[in-house]
Amino acid sequence: MTPERFAKIKEVLNRRQPDLTVITDNVHKSRNLSAIVRTCDAVGISHVHSADPDDGFGTYHGTAKGSHRWVNVSIHEGVEKPIQMLQEQGFKVYAATLTDRAVDYRTLDYTQPCAILLGAEKFGVSDTAADLADEHIIVPMMGMVESFNVSVAGAIILAEAQRQRSLANMYSESRMDPQEYQKTLFEWAQPQIARFCQERRLAYPELAEDGEIVEPSKWYQEVREIRAERKRHKMQL
Structure with missing residues (x-):
């Protein structure tokens, strides 16, 4: 990006x-x-x-x-x-x-x-x-x-x-709902990671000012922990 x-x-x-x-x-x-x-x-x-x-x-x-x-x-x-x-x-x-x-x-x-x-x-x-x-x-x-x-x-x-x-100056500033704006911004900027999150029911990570993920290594570690916890929970059922 x-x-x-x-x-x-x-x-x-x-x-x-x-x-x-x-x-x-x-x-x-x-x-x-x-x-x-x-x-x-x-x-x-x-x-x-x-x-x-x-x-x-x-x-x-x-x-x-x-x-x-x-x-x-x-x-x-x-x-x-x-x-x-x-x-x-x-x-x-x-x-x-x-x-x-x-x-x-x-x-x-x-x-x-x-x-x-x-x-x-x-x-x-x-x-x-x-x-x-x-x-x-x-x-x-x-x-x-x-x-x-x-x-x-x-x-x-x-x-x-x-x-x-x-x-009417309706194109001069964003008119989208702020949450929808951030969601769409992430999906457009990081489509592959967005699909990854959607398939695994994960929240989107935060984007930095340049469109990249904030602290990607930390996020990947959090994802691994979430998936491991879900696996343990599934085994207990």
């Missing part, structure tokens, strides 16, 4: 937007899902919700494999769950769908907690999701086609969200 790399990680984390997210409603093409995740990372989104993607959630070749390390993706059975969960947390859900109530995407406020709902490639946002959404939005079209590709539409809308939030 170089000082420059650790500084870059903290810089990116400081710009994450915990109250901006995306819900995909059965978007099933992996290349589109991956492109959406890539855009989310670019505008500072840390968490994406994917409802009922066919065959789970994969990546398309190298399109966004790197981005998946920086953006958490939750898979949901049914689009109702993530919509209602986020609304209960105070999010407004903006569904990108062509309906009579749809408004130009640029007219809405993206500085409030909000989730962009993107529909399946062929059928768009489902009726269920559209009914649950707080607002319907469209990207105005000037040609013969009715809509952009779902990942392109998502990028256009999220660029507007980023523009509004930049004007």
Whole structure:
């Protein structure tokens, strides 16, 4: 871990937007899902919700494999769950769908907690999701086609969200929960040790200012003692 790399990680984390997210409603093409995740990372989104993607959630070749390390993706059975969960947390859900109530995407406020709902490639946002959404939005079209590709539409809308939030200085300092910030910082800076701790149900060690573990030899000795104690306890049962 170089000082420059650790500084870059903290810089990116400081710009994450915990109250901006995306819900995909059965978007099933992996290349589109991956492109959406890539855009989310670019505008500072840390968490994406994917409802009922066919065959789970994969990546398309190298399109966004790197981005998946920086953006958490939750898979949901049914689009109702993530919509209602986020609304209960105070999010407004903006569904990108062509309906009579749809408004130009640029007219809405993206500085409030909000989730962009993107529909399946062929059928768009489902009726269920559209009914649950707080607002319907469209990207105005000037040609013969009715809509952009779902990942392109998502990028256009999220660029507007980023523009509004930049004007509101929402990227100027960290807005993450402090505990979540420290947890994510460790996982990004020390992914292998983070996995080691997760697999063994160990607390993360403290990070120094350069991103390295504080007194690593002492920590390794503590880990050995913890594992030995767990082994003795297991034998006594």
